Amino acid sequence: MTTYDYDLFVIGAGSGGVRAARLTALDGKRVAIAEEHRVGGTCVIRGCVPKKFMVMASEVSHALHIAEGYGWSFDNARFDWPTFLQAKDVEIARLSGIYAANLGKAGVELIHGRAVLRDAHTIEILGKDQTITAERILIATGGRPWVPDNLPGIEHAITSEEAFHLPELPKRILIAGGGYIAVEFAGIFAGLGVETTLIYRGPNILRGFDDDVRAHLAGEIEKRGVKVILGCQHEKLEKTETGIVNHLENGMAIETDVVMFATGRVPHVKDLGLETAGVALNDKGAIQVDTYSRTTADNIWAIGDVTDRINLTPVAIREAVAFHQTVYRDTPTAFDYEAVASAVFSQPPVGVVGLTEAEARHTCAKGVDVYLTRFRPMKYAFTGSDERVLMKLVVDAETQRVVGVHIVGPESPEMIQLAAIAVKAGLTKAQWDATCAVHPTMAEELVTLKDKQTPASMSAG
Known part of the structure; x- marks a missing residue:
């Protein structure tokens, strides 16, 4: 032996x-x-x-x-x-x-x-x-972190790992990427007063998330001062005496002090x-x-x-x-990857669990019911802010199980942890509706959504 x-x-x-x-x-x-x-x-x-x-x-x-x-x-x-x-x-x-x-x-x-x-x-x-x-x-x-090593000038860029140790806060930063890391750092630097630009080669940020979440968040982060450029990527980076010039495929040239690539891991x-x-x-x-x-x-x-x-x-x-x-322990155990909740600490943050609407339409045999609301949070009533919360429930039309919950807005990561219990347990929309609301809260909207979206309301939204 x-x-x-x-x-x-x-x-x-x-x-x-x-x-x-x-x-x-x-x-x-x-x-x-x-x-x-x-x-x-x-x-x-x-x-x-x-x-x-x-x-x-x-x-x-x-x-x-x-x-x-x-x-x-x-x-x-x-x-x-x-x-x-x-x-x-x-x-x-x-x-x-x-x-x-x-x-x-x-x-x-x-x-x-x-x-x-x-x-x-x-x-x-x-x-x-x-x-x-x-x-x-x-x-x-x-x-x-992954970076495109064949991009001219890539040696002048940093990744998220170096962003934690910048010797001084830049005045201008450009972040390349559209995933959660890119979006989170865009909110961080913008909130700290840095002139922040986010570029992403895809049609919208947060690929893989629900389309309503993606569109809503793209608009909301711009309200917080992030300039978002979609459908575009770098041609090269050029170091100059005053900064780094980002030469983009659309012909734009943007000079910043720091360039951060958050293009995946x-x-x-x-x-x-x-x-x-x-x-x-x-x-x-x-x-x-x-x-x-x-x-x-x-x-x-x-x-x-x-x-x-x-x-x-x-x-x-x-x-x-x-x-x-x-x-x-001689107890064969496999982790269940279904209905794992996640959060994006963007500003405003995102909380999701379960299926996106698109995934549910491919999965649910008899189709889906969609409940969606957008509203201004109570805390912004006195501020003149036009920031809005998005809440969306995706329901299996046949079983009436809530199979997806998607929230964009303050405290959404905290809410989604508890919503995940209900989704994981397979609770139905009727059971959600039977839960008495806590008022006044944002979370109460999750148990008071009554009107299903129709094709007309979807196009209007």
Whole structure:
């Protein structure tokens, strides 16, 4: 019988890898985890958490504007970028330390270094002359930003990862991309007073989201000061003495201080030694896994963004739990990817769960009923703002199950978490309607929507 150094070796100490390592170690197994950067992964170090801090910082300017409508006045209100960066970095360091401490308390050995597979049971820690063997291996290396490396001048651009550490706040920025990262950072910089331009090669932002959400949000972020240019992309970037000139395919030339590419993320699989271990990639370049996150190598599993299923931190954590139940508790468990809620922390934010209207029309045999409303939030009544909320329910016409909920507006991420319970439970529109409203709230609209959209109202909307 072969003796290994560890029962489980995890590559990548992000949210998913840490959860799997801790659960397995707490079961008495010998576990090690390797991380080439800081413990916490994308979400904690260079993703969700610092981005949310930036969103909250940038929203203050909008809150001050609203407050004036309620009789408040502010003299010399200003934002100091270095002060914010220091506070943000201190908190991120604290959170990373908690992750590392929790690994230690669970009995997981933390190895700082880049781990590379040499075969299905052997891992080398580069630069440390250290080779380790493990009975089982879990890959949880996440994703990395993708940029078009064939674009002239691309070396002058940054990605979302560098945006967290800009030495000074730019006066002008252009963000290339139309996904949630691009839209979120556009709102962040605009809210901090930066002249912000968003360009996207597609016909509208947030590809994959409901079309009403996409159209509504595009208009709303422009009200917050973001200049949106659609159906266009870069020809080249040119560095000048006064900034960076963005030469676009439509003939426009826009000079900014910073250019940020948020053009997607790809699984972090480069130079991991996957081939030598018998781990195959799928046609999208992600690690190929089965229902239980097992790769094409019998003793190697993969979870999180590196598998490109649903790239959300809570999903990676649930995949980690399912891995542990399957492999170490003898309880085969597969995560259910249906009706996973998500939020876009744009300004205003978006919350969605379930099917888009287009998806539902392809899925529901007898068609769909659509309930939609747009209204001005009560909090803007005194401000003169014309910002509006969008709420939309998509209902299976045959079963009357609510199969999709889509919200654009203040607090939509908080609302969608609770709406997701109802969608996941398969509740019907009648059950939603039977729920008494909480007044006065925006959320009450979700249980008071009575009028189905007709073809005429759809075209009018």
